[in-house]
Amino acid sequence: xxxxxxxxxxxxxxxxxxxxxxxxxxxxxxxxxxxxxxxxxxxxxxxxxxxxxxxxxxxxxxxxxxxxxxxxxxxxxxxxxxxxxxxxxxxx
Numbered sequence: 001x002x003x004x005x006x007x008x009x010x011x012x013x014x015x016x017x018x019x020x021x022x023x024x025x026x027x028x029x030x031x032x033x034x035x036x037x038x039x040x041x042x043x044x045x046x047x048x049x050x051x052x053x054x055x056x057x058x059x060x061x062x063x064x065x066x067x068x069x070x071x072x073x074x075x076x077x078x079x080x081x082x083x084x085x086x087x088x089x090x091x092x
Contacts, residue, residue, distance in 0.1 A: 004032060005064065013079070014072045023067045031060035057081060 007025050010016060016024065038044065038052045061081060065073055 004028070004035070005060065010064070010076075014068065014075055016072075020067055024064050027060060027063045027067070031056055 005024075005028050007021060007028055010024060011021055014020075034056045035053060038049055038056065041049065044052065058081075065076055068076055
């Protein structure tokens with residue numbers, strides 16, 4: 001499963017303006033930076049690390065949503081949280 005939002009995908013699906021791309025790109029970069037920090041924090045238990053990552057995902061999603069128009073928000077709300085997608089089946 002892929003985690004995190006991709007600016008190109010959001011731009012395509014939500015028809016983001018140049019200003020929105022700049023704002024949302026910064027939000028995505030900040031969220032990824034926070035995720036890397038949590039991922040590398042060996043002082044956290046697995047459950048605490050998972051909880052922190054879920055908090056970061058929720059915060060990132062909220063910030064992205066706030067940068068969208070009401071019509072874009074409807075489309076965004078229908079997207080999987082965190083940009084996560086089911087893994088594609090292996091083609092063996």
